[in-house]
Structure formats: structure tokens, C-alpha cells
Amino acid sequence: MTPEAAATGPFFCSDAARTRGDPVGGTAPYGGVWILVEHRGGWPANGFDGLDLRPDVKTRVYRAAQAVRARILLVRRHGRRTSSGAAPHWAVLRHERSGAHRQRWGTWRSDADLAEVAEALDAPGEAALPPVVLVCAHGQHDPCCAVRGRPVARALSERWPDLVWECTHVGGDRYAANVLVAPDGVYYGGLDARSSVEAVGEHLAGRIHAEHLRGYTDLFPPQQAAVAAVLELAGPAGRQDYAVTETSRDGDRWRIRVAGRPPREALFDVEVRSYRTPPHRLTCRGAARSSAVIYEVTSIRAA
Template sequence: MSRCATVSRVLDEPIAGTAVHASTWLLLEQPGPWGPHALTSSRLDPALGRALEDAAEGSGVRIALIRRPGRHADHGAPPVRQVYAAHTVPGRGWVRGAVTSAPERLLDIDFAALGRGDHGTFDAALPDAAPHDGCPLAFVCTNGRRDRCCALLGRPLAAELAASGVAGTWEVTHLGGHRFSPTLLVLPHGYAYGRVDAPAVKEILHRAREGRVVTEHCRGRSAWARPGQAAELAVRARTRETSADALDVTEVRSVPTGEQDGVPPLWEVTVTHSGGRRWRVVVAQNAAGPPRPESCGAPLGSPARMDVIRVEEGTAEPAP
């Protein structure tokens, strides 16, 4: 059976508007093997993993495990772990880093506050926390126990980046969208990418260091839900705006479509520029065809795709 990433690539499936939605990321170092649900199927205490999942539920915080690229021999719990927290909303974003020998301290975080962008609760739980002012961080999904494409395509990419001296490279447990492997999350801005190779990642990180975003291979900014991601990338394509924080999604409104069968969900998204310009973007959710597996071993399906129907500047009138 063909790998899900191969099928998606052959079908030229669009990737804009496919990033996971998380206003804030919490990333905890956990070496060794990962299972399909890494917070509860790794060498991290599963009771702690479940408690963290429960604490983050509905908060806007997404938790993932990370490890350094390379071989993953099981040497037990590390004496000290790296932890990152990052808020990705334009104009209010930040990245904080800390090390800890007691990962249970993460349960002291007020996750609702962290999801709103309050890093004080992270700092209080991890007293040595400080701003991460260094190089951009690149997290490559490599969890083959969740999907084999992430291991077969992601692990070689992470290893190549690390071997070529790309600082800030980590492996991560899950970024969604296995069929777009290798997938990548870049902080501080929170843009996700798919179908990337090492030269592309180096260019993405170079631009991120300048506060800019590369739109090629971009799945969207995790700060927004999928309609907002697709709308923002459509405005960037139209305007050639590359400043990462120049655009914001300020409203996403569902457009009533009645009870007609076959009418796709529609959204009207308002995208604003820091200089005052505004765009109204109409986005439809359609089913991708022909059927394809959303992950390796899954039955054939028709995953949702975000299609931009219209982009109009300078108006916020309701869509017809």
C-alpha cells in the first residue's frame, strides 16, 4: 500500500489551512521511544501525561514532547529536561525557555492563562524561565509509531538539519497532517510547514530570524483555526507581504448556508494589516477528492480542505 504522504503529494493536495490550532505551545523534552499517544505512551510518567492532557483541555494550549535528533536509546529519565512555552498570536507573541528536573512542576501552570498569552504562570512554575532570544526553533515531526511517514521522512530531515549545524532543531511527537510529511513547526511565529526538505527549512529559519515568513510549503499559523489560516495565506499571496506579524485574523464568522445538502460550510474572515488595511476573505470547506488515506493504514476518506472563494479589500460587508 502506498504511503499517505506519497498519495497526497501525487494528488497535489493543497496544504494551506491544514495546521493544528493552538494559540500557545508547551513543549517538554522526553528522550527515548514514543508511542502513538506520546504523553501517555513514552517514558514520561503516564499519570503525569494524562494530568497534563486534562489540564490543557480547552485552554488553547497544545502540549507535545520533543527530543534531540539522533539515535533514541532508552537511558531512562533525563536528569534535566528542556521546556519551551510559546504564544503565537501576532503582536503578542513570545517564547520562554526553561530547564527542569521535575516535569510535574508543569501542573502548577494555569493553562487557561497560558492559553491567553500570560507567560507569568509559566515563569512561576519554572523559576529559571527566561525569554528565548536565540535562533528560531524548528520542530520536525518524527513519531513513526503514530504514522510511519513521520519516521521515514521526518527523522532523516531532522538528522540532516542537525548534522549541518542548524541550531534549534528538535524532533516533536505530533503536528497533525501526517500525509504532508515531513512536517515542521517554526517558533517564534508558530507557522507550520509540510513537504519540506533541508534547503527549504534553512530558508524558512533564515527568514524567521528576520521576522519574516516564507509562504511556500506553508500550512498556516497555528494561532488561528483553519479558515483563518487559509485566509491569511491568501492575503499574503495577493499582497506579497512577508512580515510575520504584519497580518492578523481579527474575525472569523460562519456564513449561514441554509439546510441544503451539498452546500459546503462557509466562513467570512477579516484579515487586517498593522498599517490599517483590511480584507474580507470568504473560505469554503470542501471535501478533497478522490478519496485518499489521511494517515498510513487508515481507510480511504475525503479530508476537509479550505478553499478561498474570494478576497476583497476594504470592506466587511456580509457575504451574499
């Protein structure tokens, strides 16, 4: 009997995913640019698109975002629905192919102020700023994001109040609680209050663990799975300590070479296969059943 059929109460997609044992590795959405728009009130189910903004401003931001494949997220501090009068923030976070991280921040009080976001996407931004920790808590999009995300946002905010924001949908409702560290471009999933503090603390110390790692956003799913397998075998490492140097595909199988950068000068050859699961209900709000693609590491060896 499926978890959906066995359930007698409300359906929660993250509970069903845990019961099925859905792996989180290889599930991070691809991308390297994020636009953050602070909105302290309630969030529409469709996030930024649902805000009551001037159409010309919204169109300008969307077109600029689409040109660089940026993801637009609404953000707010945990537990702070009102403000003492300080203007809300916007930000452009960028992860470059070189591994450089850049951020540009501003504030807005009127719709017209958000037009600066489009200009910021063409600007280099500031390097060496601390990363931003984003916790999906978008309950209007999926209940699991609120039920599991908000306790994580609270725990992380208590530990790192200046780094942590709640955010709208980041993808993968069934992996809630989801945390995105940007512009590092690292997704974590299946977190709770305790494990989130451990994972983020290790991340900030330059030690990314395979456990709870969904993947690096500059890699494609089989490559994400391969890097996670290397971290599980060789131990935690920094964001730039390993690079995918070769990828070849034969049908549903990949051969991926992962190379360590100094001082981790090691080579690993990883074999990954993909397969589709039986149809399941994958989100709380979507009743339709869908198959998911799983990326399974079948072998890993030092080259």
C-alpha cells in the first residue's frame, strides 16, 4: 500500500517522501543568480508574480531575470511581519563559473525603486560578503514548506540572525525543510531544527557534508549525485574543493570524473544511473500522481 493510500489524516508530501525513502541527492534546481525582494506581509501562492506592483516595473524585472536565468524570491526575516519604518531590501546574488560570489543590495519603498534590480543584474556586485541562508517557508505554495520550514527558520535565525531569511518556493516541496545557501548555490533538504543548525554551521566552516545535500546549483542532477558520493566517501569539503571535469552519457547511465583541488588532489570516477519511480503524489496541493527521476550512484573509485 502506498503512503498516500495508507494515510488517514491530512496528506503531507514531505511525510510521504520520507516514508518512501526518496533520496535528496541530485535534486537541486540549476541556476546561479537569485533576486531577493523583501516583502513582509503575506505571500501570494505564486510569489513575486502575485504582488500588486506596477505592471511596467514587474515586466522589467521579469525580463531582466529571464535574460540571466535568475530566480526571483520573496524574503522576510523570521517572525517579523512589521517594521519600525526601515525600507525593505532587495538583492541580487550571483555565483560565477569561476567560483566567485557577488552580491548587490538595495532598498525600496515604491514600485519604481525595484527597477534598480534590473540594473543590478548588469553590475558586478560586491565580493567577499557572507552568504545568505534562505529557508523556504512558503505555506501558501505548499503546507509542508510552512510546517517544516518555519521551525528551521526559527532555529537558524536564533543562531545567525543577520544571515537568515525566510523565502518563497525554491523547488522540491517534498524535501522540506529546504535550505538554499546563496550565492554559494548549495541546496539542502529533509532538514529539521537540529540538523539545519548542524548543516549550516558546517557549511559556513567550509565543510559541506553529503547528508541532506540536494546538490550544487551549477551542476546537473547526475553530476550533483556524483559530487555527493565523493563527499560521502572522502569526507566533508568546501564548496570549491571538488570540480566535475568530465561527463559522458550512455542512455540512462553517466560516467563522471570529479577532481579535487589542492590540497584535495584526488580523482574519482563515478558511475550514475537514472530511473523513474512509480507515480506518486509529489506535492501537498497537487492531487495528480507523477513519476520522479532518481539518480543513483552505482560505483565510485579513485582514479
